[in-house]
Every structure is written in C-alpha cells, then in structure tokens.
Amino acid sequence: MHELSLIASVFDVLEEQAREHGAIRVSRVVLRIGVMSGVVPDLLESAFEIYKKGTLAESARLEIIRVAVRVRCPDCGGESVREDSDFRCAACGSRRVEIVEGRELVVETIDLEA
Amino acid sequence: MTTKTLTVVRDLLASNKQAATAIRQELRSRGILGVNLLSSPGSGKTTLLEALADRFRDRYRMAVIEGDIETERDAERIRAKGVPARQITTGGACHLEARMIGKVLGDVPAEIDFLFVENVGNLVCPASYDLGEDLRLVLLSTPEGDDKPAKYPAAFLSADAFVVTKADLLPYLPFDPARATAEALAIKPALAVFTVSAVRGDGLDALTAYLVEALERLRSGRA
Numbered sequence: 137m138h139e140l141s142l143i144a145s146v147f148d149v150l151e152e153q154a155r156e157h158g159a160i161r162v163s164r165v166v167l168r169i170g171v172m173s174g175v176v177p178d179l180l181e182s183a184f185e186i187y188k189k190g191t192l193a194e195s196a197r198l199e200i201i202r203v204a205v206r207v208r209c210p211d212c213g214g215e216s217v218r219e220d221s222d223f224r225c226a227a228c229g230s231r232r233v234e235i236v237e238g239r240e241l242v243v244e245t246i247d248l249e250a
Numbered sequence: 251m252t253t254k255t256l257t258v259v260r261d262l263l264a265s266n267k268q269a270a271t272a273i274r275q276e277l278r279s280r281g282i283l284g285v286n287l288l289s290s291p292g293s294g295k296t297t298l299l300e301a302l303a304d305r306f307r308d309r310y311r312m313a314v315i316e317g318d319i320e321t322e323r324d325a326e327r328i329r330a331k332g333v334p335a336r337q338i339t340t341g342g343a344c345h346l347e348a349r350m351i352g353k354v355l356g357d358v359p360a361e362i363d364f365l366f367v368e369n370v371g372n373l374v375c376p377a378s379y380d381l382g383e384d385l386r387l388v389l390l391s392t393p394e395g396d397d398k399p400a401k402y403p404a405a406f407l408s409a410d411a412f413v414v415t416k417a418d419l420l421p422y423l424p425f426d427p428a429r430a431t432a433e434a435l436a437i438k439p440a441l442a443v444f445t446v447s448a449v450r451g452d453g454l455d456a457l458t459a460y461l462v463e464a465l466e467r468l469r470s471g472r473a
Contacts, residue, residue, distance in 0.1 A: 138345055138375045145262045153258060163253060167262075174378040174404040221400040222436045223407070231439030235407070241262040241378070249253050 139179040142241060143187045149243045150193055159248035162193040166245045170203045170238040177202065196247075205238030266379055269348035273355065273382025277365060283465040284365050286381050288405055289389035291371030294415040294448055296324045298389065299366055301448040303331035305458050310465075312364040315354060317346040319370060334359050345375035348382055363465055373398070377405040385464050391416040392425040399433035406434050411442040411460065418447040 150162050165184075169177060177200045184198045205218045209225035215236070216226035225233050261267070277284045287295045299314055306312055313334040316324040325337035336357045338350055346369050358365060367383060369376040388409035390398050393416065399406045406412065412434045414427055431443050442460055446453035 138343070138378070141343075142262050145265070149258060149260045149262075153256060157254075157256065164255075172404045172407055174374060221403040221433070224436060224439070231435070233439070239404075239407070243258050243260045243262065246256045246258055247253050248256055249251050 139175055140183040140187070142175060143180065143183040146184070146243055147187060147191060147193070150191075150246060153246055154192055154248060157248055157250070159250050160192065161249040162196045162246055163249050164197050164199065164245075164247035165193065165243065166199045166201065168201045168203055168240055168242040168244045170205070170240040172205055172235070172238045173241045175241065201244065203237050203240060206236050207233035208236045209233050263378065263380075266348050269352050270380035270382040273348055273351055274384065276355065277382065277384070278468060280360060281469050282362055282365050283385060283461070283468050284367065284381070284383035285461065286367045286369060286376075286383035286386045287389060288369050288373065288376050288386065288409065289371065289391070289415075290373045290394060293371070293389045293391040293394065295368045295371070295389055296327055297448045298413070298415060298446070299328060299333075299368060300331055301446075301451070301454055302366075302458065302461075303328065303333045305454055306364070307332075310363040310462070311359075311361060312366060313358050313362045315351060315358070315365065315367045317350075317368060317370045319343070324368060334362075340370060343370070344372050345370055345379050346381055347379050351381050364461065373402040373405045377402075377408045384468055385410050385461070387411045387413050389413045389415050390430060392419045392423050396425045396427070396430035397433070399430060399437060403437045406437045406441070409438065409441060411444065412438075413457065414443075414445040415448060417445045417452050418450045 181198055188194055207218055207223055208215050209230050210232055211230040212228040214227040224231055289295055314328045316335055316337045319340055322337045325335040328335035336354050367381055386409045388405050427445055434441055444453050444457045
C-alpha cells in the first residue's frame with residue numbers, strides 16, 4: 137500500500153521536467169512497472185487520480201506498461217520470460233539465473249504541453 | 251499548443267536507493283552487518299531476535315531498529331534482553347524506507363557487530379525498499395501455510411535467506427517444509443534456507459553460523 141508515496145515520486149519527476157522544459161501541462165505519463173516490483177497497478181492508478189487534482193497533470197492520462205520477469209541464464213546463455221513464480225531458466229532449467237527485467241518501477245515517458 | 255513526448259526513464263525508487271547506499275557504506279565502514287527482517291505480522295521476527303540475543307550474548311554485540319505502525323512494544327522486548335533497541339513508529343506506513351533508518355542511525359551504538367532491522371509486519375511492501383542492509387531474511391511461520399512463497403514472490407525474490415519459524419508446531423499443522431522450500435527456491439535459487447524454533451532452539455546454531463559467516467565476509471572486504 138505504498139502506491140501513494142510512489143505516485144508522489146512520479147510527481148516530483150513531472151514537476152522537475154515541466155519546469156526544465158518550460159511546459160505548462162502534462163497530458164500523459166507512461167510508467168514501466170515490473171510484475172515483481174511489489175506494487176499493484178490498480179492502486180497506482182487510483183493514487184494518480186487522487187494526487188493529480190490541482191496539479192499541472194490535472195487532465196493527464198496514466199498508462200502502465202507491465203513488464204514480465206525475464207531471466208538470463210549463465211549456463212546455456214538463453215533468455216526467457218517466466219511466469220507463475222518459477223524463475224528457473226525455461227530452456228535448461230538452471231537455477232543460477234539472473235533477473236534482468238520484471239522488478240522495475242520507472243517513469244518511462246511524459247507528454248508535455250508548452 | 252504543442253505536445254512533445256519526453257523519454258525520461260527515471261527510477262521511482264532512486265532516492266531510496268541512494269539513501270540505502272549511504273547507509274550500507276556507513277555500516278560497512280564500521281564493520282557492522284546490517285540485517286533486514288521481513289515477514290507477515292506474527293511470524294516471529296521479535297521472538298527470533300530475542301533468541302539471537304541469547305545466542306550472541308557475550309560473543310557478539312547487536313542492536314535492533316524496530317519498525318511498527320504503532321507502539322514501543324517490540325523495542326521493549328528487545329531491551330529486556332539487554333540489547334539496545336530503537337523503535338520507529340511509522341504511524342500508518344506499511345514499510346520502512348532507507349531515510350527512516352538514516353535518521354536513527356546516530357542513535358545506534360557504534361561498537362556493535364550486527365544491526366538488525368525488524369521491518370513492519372507485511373510480506374508485500376517492505377520487499378521494494380532497500381534499507382542499506384547486507385543481508386535480508388524473509389520469515390514464514392508454520393501456521394501461515396507452506397503455499398505462501400509463490401503467493402508473495404517479490405519478498406522471497408528480494409531475500410538472501412528464507413527462515414521457516416515455529417518449527418515446534420509442525421506436528422500439529424499441515425505445513426510441509428519441503429514444499430515451502432521448493433516454492434521459495436523456484437523463485438530464488440540462491441536462497442539459504444533455515445528451519446527454526448526460536449522457543450525450543452532448533453536450527454538456531456545453523457542460522458547464527460550463517461550470520462557470523464556473513465559478518466566475517468563483510469569484515470574481510472568480501473561482502
């Protein structure tokens with residue numbers, strides 16, 4: 137339930153970027169949210185709707201790109217997308233995988249109006 | 251009016267990560283192993299810390315930072331063991347953030363070996379926040395059920411060790427430690443796994459050995 141504090145961080149980025157680029161409004165925000173990031177997209181959307189009132193993003197639309205877990209395997213060199221909390225390499229079953237995607241919480245793009 | 255799409259790619263946890271990195275450097279430079287404990291409420295984090303206080307007595311010095319929504323109860327239990335404890339009451343927040351730890355770090359005695367942080371009881375939100383620890387333990391108590399790792403994968407994915415607690419209750423519960431372990435290892439194959447009973451003492455030798463080994467690794471600069 138820390139979605140509101142994450143949205144506060146989104147607005148820090150929005151305000152800073154709008155100021156830097158002389159924009160008067162933000163019309164769209166795109167977030168990349170990993171499925172293993174520990175946040176719930178629905179709650180992020182609700183928090184965004186509450187937070188945006190009276191800000192320069194008052195009429196902005198929030199888009200969330202869900203990022204699946206992708207693992208890289210040092211044993212067979214393969215990369216695979218994994219689901220169902222089983223993060224072993226899909227190709228060779230190795231457990232020594234490295235998670236390369238799926239945990240991110242990122243502001244990807246912002247549409248600014250000047 | 252002109253609209254332009256700006257690619258920013260900014261990590262929302264960047265400021266927390268920055269604060270956590272500063273804490274980690276500070277603790278390492280003082281030769282202190284930071285350990286973050288994650289679990290649901292009532293899984294036995296405080297009881298485990300009490301048991302570790304007894305095990306470490308006269309051999310290793312520890313301090314505890316307690317995270318709770320309200321009350322000083324956990325810190326009082328730890329102090330009753332003769333261990334310095336600093337309570338953080340979040341007043342509603344569901345997890346600790348690195349900045350909260352940074353603020354109280356000055357209250358932690360300098361001459362210690364282990365700094366345990368008992369996070370707010372919650373198997374979801376604390377997983378996202380690095381507190382500057384070098385070791386993260388995720389606890390699951392036997393009454394909670396052996397199907398929890400796959401239901402809360404982010405917590406297990408973020409941890410270094412998985413501790414099954416309340417092993418003394420195993421005869422009375424359908425909890426299968428092998429199932430819980432298999433689920434946890436499918437999520438994070440590198441997890442160290444321990445099964446303990448803090449009240450009876452089972453498994454505590456292995457867990458303390460693991461903690462001491464991590465401390466030695468940190469002090470020899472191999473962390």
